[in-house]
Amino acid sequence: xxxxxxxxxxxxxxxxxxxxxxxxxxxxxxxxxxxxxxxxxxxxxxxxxxxxxxxxxxxxxxxxxxxxxxxxxxxxxxxxxxxxxxxxxxxxxxxxxxxxxxxxxxxxxxxxxxxxxxxxxxxxxxxxxxxxxxxxxxxxxxxxxxxxxxxxxxxxxxxxxxxxxxxxxxxxxxxxxxxxxxxxxxxxxxxxxxxxxxxxxxxxxxxxxxxxxxxxxxxxxxxxxxxxxxxxxxxxxxxxxxxxxxxxxxxxxxxxxxxxxxxxxxxxxxxxxxxxxxxxxxxxxxxxxxxxxxxxxxxxxxxxxxxxxxxxxxxxxxxxxxxxxxxxxxxxxxxxxxxxxxxxxxxxxxxxxxxxxxxxxxxxxxxxxxxxxxxxxxxxxxxxxxxxxxxxxxxxxxxxxxxxxxxxx
Numbered sequence: 001x002x003x004x005x006x007x008x009x010x011x012x013x014x015x016x017x018x019x020x021x022x023x024x025x026x027x028x029x030x031x032x033x034x035x036x037x038x039x040x041x042x043x044x045x046x047x048x049x050x051x052x053x054x055x056x057x058x059x060x061x062x063x064x065x066x067x068x069x070x071x072x073x074x075x076x077x078x079x080x081x082x083x084x085x086x087x088x089x090x091x092x093x094x095x096x097x098x099x100x101x102x103x104x105x106x107x108x109x110x111x112x113x114x115x116x117x118x119x120x121x122x123x124x125x126x127x128x129x130x131x132x133x134x135x136x137x138x139x140x141x142x143x144x145x146x147x148x149x150x151x152x153x154x155x156x157x158x159x160x161x162x163x164x165x166x167x168x169x170x171x172x173x174x175x176x177x178x179x180x181x182x183x184x185x186x187x188x189x190x191x192x193x194x195x196x197x198x199x200x201x202x203x204x205x206x207x208x209x210x211x212x213x214x215x216x217x218x219x220x221x222x223x224x225x226x227x228x229x230x231x232x233x234x235x236x237x238x239x240x241x242x243x244x245x246x247x248x249x250x251x252x253x254x255x256x257x258x259x260x261x262x263x264x265x266x267x268x269x270x271x272x273x274x275x276x277x278x279x280x281x282x283x284x285x286x287x288x289x290x291x292x293x294x295x296x297x298x299x300x301x302x303x304x305x306x307x308x309x310x311x312x313x314x315x316x317x318x319x320x321x322x323x324x325x326x327x328x329x330x331x332x333x334x335x336x337x338x339x340x341x342x343x344x345x346x347x348x349x350x351x352x353x354x355x356x357x358x359x360x361x362x363x364x365x366x367x368x369x370x371x372x373x374x375x376x377x378x379x380x381x382x383x384x385x386x387x388x389x390x391x392x393x394x395x396x397x398x399x400x401x402x403x404x405x406x407x408x409x
Contacts, residue, residue, distance in 0.1 A: 138385035146203035151191035182206035187226040196220040200360035210245035217357040235261040269296040286314040343374035
């Protein structure tokens with residue numbers, strides 16, 4: 001099973017035992033109803049079937065299902081013949097329809113027999129609110145929040161402001177609506193603001209030209225209160241996702257270019273587009289991934305034009321040429337924007353750096369960094385200790401001292 005399936009099985013067991021915390025109940029609901037939930041649920045259904053077999057004698061089972069139904073149920077689960085455990089190997093392309101038909105047959109049978117799982121799913125679908133058994137202590141996940149630095153150096157904490165006027169800047173009002181900061185009116189002066197998200201925070205902002213920006217934890221964007229002149233320029237650090245608004249010069253009708261200075265290491269020329277930039281100082285490369293439109297990346301004398309689905313990588317502190325990835329995993333790149341961790345193929349060290357930023361913790365390794373590759377994705381809305389349970393499934397040992405996570409193996 002992948003990490004998501006392992007986590008779902010664990011939460012299912014807690015649901016049956018009525019020991020789900022509030023955060024775990026919310027996570028369980030999201031996993032049950034999110035994209036690809038039928039594949040995730042197959043692992044839980046297999047777990048439920050094993051529980052039924054262990055808790056009910058054959059007479060009770062046979063009274064509910066015929067031998068033909070039981071055989072069909074057992075055969076429907078992909079099981080590793082060597083270990084007898086659930087296998088998440090994908091079915092062959094030609095067997096997809098058959099697999100799904102068999103899966104739903106299995107689902108119906110197990111839901112009839114496993115009353116606890118049936119109650120959990122039906123109640124969540126009916127009320128959209130999971131049953132809560134209690135709360136558990138731990139390091140909470142990150143949340144929406146940022147620090148806005150105005151032109152005069154004044155800093156405004158945005159963590160708790162959902163609506164209203166934040167400040168005035170030379171004729172422009174800075175407002176927040178539903179947790180998103182935006183500018184109303186035009187500033188009469190060329191002033192600059194900076195939005196910064198500390199560790200454990202993320203935020204959305206609409207720039208004065210209508211460009212949409214998502215800031216991941218530990219990131220920043222420096223921009224003018226009003227774009228003036230023949231170009232629009234911003235400076236970023238950390239990780240941002242942007243949907244750039246198109247603007248033309250009213251006098252000439254020509255496009256006004258949008259330029260992104262990436263941590264003073266490269267400049268991105270935007271040609272009307274959606275893209276993601278990951279430029280954290282502690283990452284080995286600066287990654288620019290294009291989702292829509294066109295962008296031109298400039299590094300010293302080198303220029304690379306990207307098409308949708310491509311990624312440009314710049315090695316930090318190296319004179320090596322820009323590396324072009326023609327088929328990037330876009331879903332993984334923007335998982336953070338969708339409030340997900342996507343660890344598919346990530347090393348343990350890569351995953352830990354994400355946890356450091358989101359949970360505002362420090363990670364150290366007592367006996368070196370284990371050579372472990374992770375799989376799957378998880379919601380970012382869980383407490384740290386709940387996420388770490390999944391790592392135990394990989395045989396990893398750790399201890400948590402305050403906000404310091406020590407990997408023992």
